[in-house]
Amino acid sequence: MNNITTFGNTIRDIRIQMKLPIRKVAAHLDIDPSTLSKIERDERSANKxxxxxxxxxxKIDYEELLIAYLSDKVASDLLKEDLSEKILHAAKSRLKHYRTKELK
Structure with missing residues (x-):
């Protein structure tokens, strides 16, 4: 998952590589195959x-997949924001502040 790709593309690529039919993956997620298809095509969002x-x-690393999901979600949320770089910088500072506050 080193290439920059959407979360939907990532899961589609893994599913195809593993030769899993969309209906089996959808059943595992307890969703309709059409919903999974929309997620894979980035027409609908997955959930955490x-x-x-x-x-x-x-059978892949949860943390790696979670990073792909959350980074895609953040990027999608900020896509149309002119100040996206500044927002990300501010968010990083706030995370550091909140983590420091939690440790006290």
């Missing part, structure tokens, strides 16, 4: 609960 189920099914 799906990440663990997909990591388990695909």
């Amino acid at each position: 609960n799906m990440v663990g189920k997909l990591a388990e099914l695909f």
Whole structure:
């Protein structure tokens, strides 16, 4: 997953590589195959609960898949923001602040 690609593309590529039919993956996620197809085509968003189920099914690292999911979500949310770089910088500072606050 080193190439920059969407979360939907990532799971589609893994599913195809593993030769899993879309209906089996959809059944594992307890969703309709048409919904999974839309997620793979980036017409619909996945949810965080799906990440663990997909990591388990695909036998891949959960953390790596979670990073792909969340980074795609953040990028998608900021796509149309002119200040996206500044927003990300501010968010990083806030994360550092909140983590320091939690440790106290």
